[in-house]
Amino acid sequence: MFMTKNVIKNLLCKSATRMYPAVTREPFAGFRGMLENAIDVCIFCKKCQLSCPSQCIKVDLKARTWECDPFACVYCGVCVDVCPVASLSMRATYRPVTAEREMIFMQGPPKAVKAKAGEKKEEKKEEE
């Protein structure tokens, strides 16, 4: 008899699951889904590399490169906390699936050697 109540409830109430992937839930604001680096702001200080527990980040100050292995990253967010210029951030969406193992490789802009503001902008455009 105790089943009757449950059966009626299940017939009338909304489904507990979602029609994924047609319907997706909005990610929560503080979710750590993807590591991103604003390479223009990055000063290549290596703090993220030294604090990373899974050692997935490689920074080269001379070549001005920042490299991350997204398959080794554990999304703990420690690098984001230690970043002195806040160039690292976590996006609240998952990284899309890939069939190949790819590194996130980022080449920073060349170091500005007391150039004028106008020249700097032109240099960036050329790079793009």
Added chain:
Amino acid sequence: MARTILPFGPQHPVLPEPIHLTLEIEDEIVKSAVPALGYVHRGLEKLCEIRDFHQMIQIVERVCGICSKIHAMCYCQGLEELMGVEVPRRAKYLRVAWSELHRIHSHLLWIGLFADAFGFESLFMQCWRIRERIMDINEATTGNRVVVSVNVVGGVRRDLSKEHQTWIGEQLKLVEKEVLALKSTIVSDYTVKRRTQGVGVLTKDQAHQLGAVGPVLRASGWAQDARMLGYAAFDELEFAPVVEYDGDCYARLVVRFREVLQSVDLVRQALSRLPEGDINVPVKGKPKGEVITRVEQPRGELLYYIKGNDTKFLDRLRIRTPTFANIPPLLAMLPGVELADVPVVVLSIDPCISCTER
């Protein structure tokens, strides 16, 4: 009939993780059991020699996928004791709130798996549906569903806003309502009682002599809980250990079911008394000396031994997980049990093999 040797595991439909038991059987009754461990050893303790003590927080979290927060909390407590850091009160309350949320979802997961072990699929489904609310709370407040990474030496990394607190309160109300709706099924259903009552009995003396911990110990009539030590903010919260006296699988089920409701109450208490202030303090210096810390995991008492040598690497990190302590009691429960009940008995200690082998 002559005695037969039957291997149970390492791969078995009821086992989430690999453990091997060599069962000696006579007329389908188990006479003795010999365990074999070591299928998922990862060498996490050794990593303390090449990762500094801050990075180890993220590594000890991965000892156990279900109670990650509690592992990190135990490790941080040990280091704070070594380095003489006084954690802010707000951080202590937040640690309690998150660790109790972990206990709720771990117990709901276990009740589901246990129901699955004796073929009660719909109870499994209901428990895991309720658990999803707790996972959402984890995701919204800490940034991840399972491995939450909120602990640092000296406090916690994230704060709970007022909106989050009220939202957690609302969600917990729903969780409590839904868990109570399952009460009649879990506690008084004929199927559940038939499969669990009187099966795998661990007497009060045996539980003490073999060093059982956690719900296994409390189901045998001992009112022992590491939370009674008063770590974090547990000394300021109202709390009494849940005790059952039969020592069988049913008693262990009831203990865990009642602990879900107790943890809901503890989260509410922690949030209602949440003091204002900082959530962490800056930590200077390196750990030096030895320390042993204990906390209560969902599965029982967790013990960390930490030895620092005044460098950023630890000399030794030893983790004794509750499942390791509960394997001798399991071997005492098995003799006399029917072969068909072995999965139920094995699952009743809530085995976490990855924890045990680290």
